[in-house]
Amino acid sequence: MENKAHALAAGAFVIGLIGAVIALIIWFTRDDTVRNVYELSTSTAVSGLQPQATVRYRGIAVGKVTSIGFDPKVRGNVRVLISVDERVPLTTSSFATLSYQGVTGIAFVALDDNGESKVALAPDNANPPRIPLKPSVLASLQERGEEIIDQVNQATVRINTLLGDGNQQKVTQALDNIAQAAASANALTQQLDKTVREDLGPSLKAMPALIGSTRESLVTVKAAASNVSRAANSFNSTVSRLNEKDGVLDRLATGTQGLGQAVDAFNGSTLPRVNRVADDTSRAVRRLGRAAESINDNPQSLLFGSGGVAPGPGEPGFSPPAAAGGPR
Numbered sequence: 001m002e003n004k005a006h007a008l009a010a011g012a013f014v015i016g017l018i019g020a021v022i023a024l025i026i027w028f029t030r031d032d033t034v035r036n037v038y039e040l041s042t043s044t045a046v047s048g049l050q051p052q053a054t055v056r057y058r059g060i061a062v063g064k065v066t067s068i069g070f071d072p073k074v075r076g077n078v079r080v081l082i083s084v085d086e087r088v089p090l091t092t093s094s095f096a097t098l099s100y101q102g103v104t105g106i107a108f109v110a111l112d113d114n115g116e117s118k119v120a121l122a123p124d125n126a127n128p129p130r131i132p133l134k135p136s137v138l139a140s141l142q143e144r145g146e147e148i149i150d151q152v153n154q155a156t157v158r159i160n161t162l163l164g165d166g167n168q169q170k171v172t173q174a175l176d177n178i179a180q181a182a183a184s185a186n187a188l189t190q191q192l193d194k195t196v197r198e199d200l201g202p203s204l205k206a207m208p209a210l211i212g213s214t215r216e217s218l219v220t221v222k223a224a225a226s227n228v229s230r231a232a233n234s235f236n237s238t239v240s241r242l243n244e245k246d247g248v249l250d251r252l253a254t255g256t257q258g259l260g261q262a263v264d265a266f267n268g269s270t271l272p273r274v275n276r277v278a279d280d281t282s283r284a285v286r287r288l289g290r291a292a293e294s295i296n297d298n299p300q301s302l303l304f305g306s307g308g309v310a311p312g313p314g315e316p317g318f319s320p321p322a323a324a325g326g327p328r
Helices: 002-029 137-143 145-162 165-243 248-254 256-297
Strands: 035-042 054-057 060-070 078-085 094-101 106-113 130-134
Touching: 054 078, 078 106, 165 256
Parallel strands: 035 130, 054 106, 094 130
Antiparallel strands: 035 078, 054 060, 060 078, 094 106
């Protein structure tokens, strides 16, 4: 009897312990969250989505997938029922997409909202409201896969045509032509450099001397012009004095003696100045004429210089040219 009593006590203890464990499990796994039911309907495949899959709102787990089946309202569509925490701020502009966890292929429902509407989506578990299920990025790629493959094939054909034997020969020939053109340009550059250093160098060195000679000629011309200007001013002054009241003309009117004195004064002071100015002007004009003839006969003298200037008439070393038709 005692053995049976111990066996009954042990059995009761085990049964009680099992009940307590079950109660603890139920206690820790209980979910007091109030959830609302919504429908998702789509014509695309929902591969990888299973019942009890997680429902996330912007990355936060907010519910579960309760069932997956065919849509009785739209022929050919798939209907997915989800239960979502009532605290989730769903609106009439909310939408759902299928997302996948890593490379496992396990899908979950991702809820989001584009913010176009502020009207809350009213729950109704008896007739659940529908949330549009938009195609995911992977589904879009699958739908456009054939088109993408066709475009890749076309690009491959064009690349093969571009890299054909004929085009390769043309490209090689074009590269050879470019190399030859570069070599020709290099040779031309070297020739130009040599020309500048050997031919234009001496000319550039002679330019300062030529500029100095030209400057001296301009100074001479300027001096001659100044002498002419002074002579003109003197002449004007003389004429003014002749026309003044009680001047030379008045004295000429009073008698021949005054006229003679005026003529003597004019011949003694003014005419020699005019003659000197005329001589200076003549010499300057002759110099300009010789410079123009020298440049006309030898234009290179502007760059290389004209060497020594031949003496003119009246200058030391001048020799008259031989008469035309004389002995050669």
